[in-house]
Amino acid sequence: MAVAAVSLFAFTACNKGGGDTPGGKDIVMKDGASKAEAKVVKFKTNLPKYKDPNGSYEITKMEFTEGKMCLIERRVVASKANEGDIINEVYSFNGTGGNYDVIGFGTVTISGSSVTVNFYNGGESGSFDATITPTTTSTVAENNFARTWKINSIVLSVSGKGVSIMKSFNGCNLEEIGKYAAENGVSGLKDRLPDLKGYNVEHVIFTGADSFIITFTGAKAIAGSFKLSGTDKLNYSFPDNNPFFHGSATGSFEFPADQKVNVTLNANIEGYSGTLEMSMTATN
Numbered sequence: 001m002a003v004a005a006v007s008l009f010a011f012t013a014c015n016k017g018g019g020d021t022p023g024g025k026d027i028v029m030k031d032g033a034s035k036a037e038a039k040v041v042k043f044k045t046n047l048p049k050y051k052d053p054n055g056s057y058e059i060t061k062m063e064f065t066e067g068k069m070c071l072i073e074r075r076v077v078a079s080k081a082n083e084g085d086i087i088n089e090v091y092s093f094n095g096t097g098g099n100y101d102v103i104g105f106g107t108v109t110i111s112g113s114s115v116t117v118n119f120y121n122g123g124e125s126g127s128f129d130a131t132i133t134p135t136t137t138s139t140v141a142e143n144n145f146a147r148t149w150k151i152n153s154i155v156l157s158v159s160g161k162g163v164s165i166m167k168s169f170n171g172c173n174l175e176e177i178g179k180y181a182a183e184n185g186v187s188g189l190k191d192r193l194p195d196l197k198g199y200n201v202e203h204v205i206f207t208g209a210d211s212f213i214i215t216f217t218g219a220k221a222i223a224g225s226f227k228l229s230g231t232d233k234l235n236y237s238f239p240d241n242n243p244f245f246h247g248s249a250t251g252s253f254e255f256p257a258d259q260k261v262n263v264t265l266n267a268n269i270e271g272y273s274g275t276l277e278m279s280m281t282a283t284n
Helices: 140-145 174-183 190-196
Strands: 009-011 039-043 049-052 055-064 069-079 086-096 099-102 106-111 114-119 126-134 147-160 163-170 201-206 211-216 222-229 233-238 245-254 260-269 272-282
Touching (some): 055 086, 069 099, 069 201, 069 211, 086 211, 147 174
Parallel strands (some): 009 245
Antiparallel strands (some): 039 055, 049 055, 114 126, 147 201, 201 211, 211 222
């Protein structure tokens, strides 16, 4: 939750139940718009390479999601950043049958274990060997989750160290949330508010490959993982390669209606207890 000098949202395991009908178990959503194309592409030793004004990169993985998004995981080869760092980018895509136009990035053609990448600019186009794993979902809840979501609103609650606050926000703008928390007594945030500019959540993406991806309007995406448990619980985590979301947590979910999901997370961090409740609508 929005508390620490090291991280804005760093989680520890707690959980909360999810509604009168656990998990909205009676809700069965249609498949995500691109479920038939959902797959994970892991490149082998020969990696696609490209450059931009900030440096040189190798692409280690692509994931085509059920919600018409493509997660591209790239590793820094040479730049002002640390070599070896992983950076995530998310693009929308069109196409079927192994032929994809990744908007703003390039075209991707998958044939057997060969993947041909033609960059629109800045890359070394060619064919590359890869391990390709189609994405599957095994339960109704997993299938409901596996799509791209837009946050309608969140409710943030924080208590501890003499602080007791609660506020609802339209969307999820981390700068706005951080400013509210700092102005209302949550320590460790005031000096970090300039770092939050641009971190306005655009999409939340869950996939059948257990990826949990958050995209922003003015910053790079972050990618973690999640697993559903029982009828209304989930576990998820983010790596420490970003300053805003990291650590592991348990939470809960419910589907209040078709194309709707509510996700709730409780956390205890550095003397504070917090709850983050997200109300979201599917985009496709």
